[in-house]
Amino acid sequence: MLSFGETDTYKLIPTFETVDKGENVYALNTSEYNGIPIGGAFVKNYRVVEPFEAYVASKEPAARAPLMYSIGGEGGEITGLEEIMKKEEESLKVYTVDNVLYIDSDRDRSISIYDVTGRTVQVVEIHEGNNTITGLSSGFYFLEGKKVAIK
Structure with missing residues (x-):
């Protein structure tokens, strides 16, 4: 066993x-x-x-x-x-403007984006600094424990 x-x-x-x-x-x-x-x-x-x-x-x-x-x-x-989990303000900042998702990160990493059912919608490779994600349909999404709304 x-x-x-x-x-x-x-x-x-x-x-x-x-x-x-x-x-x-x-x-x-x-x-x-x-x-x-x-x-x-x-x-x-x-x-x-x-x-x-x-x-x-x-x-x-x-x-x-x-x-x-x-x-x-x-x-x-x-x-x-x-x-290993850094404080939110140190590690990752996530926000939207209209239908664009912005991710500010302290390092390069892969991030999975989930819909409200928990299904993986997209996996993005982000880089240290500011990243722009487009092409998401209107709705709510979760990534790294954060919720965002795309209009």
Whole structure:
């Protein structure tokens, strides 16, 4: 029997089979990721998980799920699995003007945009600084735990 690690926000799952990358699959980083060394974080939708590895599944709703779970603390000392989430004002600013979505980000990243049913509408690659997203239909959308309205 395989052991599972679990908290209120995530589950650590070992596997004997290949698990495809996906929105709820956090794989251990095999190369440096946003300044985090190899093996230092489980990253969302990062890669296929191979047999005899473990992955993390978030228990958070898709719109609030973090981009990664970090392993370790200050100076690389291992303290356990902890969620990496910056304060809203530091990490991401999201706003709309008419039918245009603007995203100001503190770093390059992939962001999933969800509709009110939780369906992924679009995945965008944004860069540090100001980003403009067009082509979304009128309605409400969720991204990185934030709600926006497109007119």
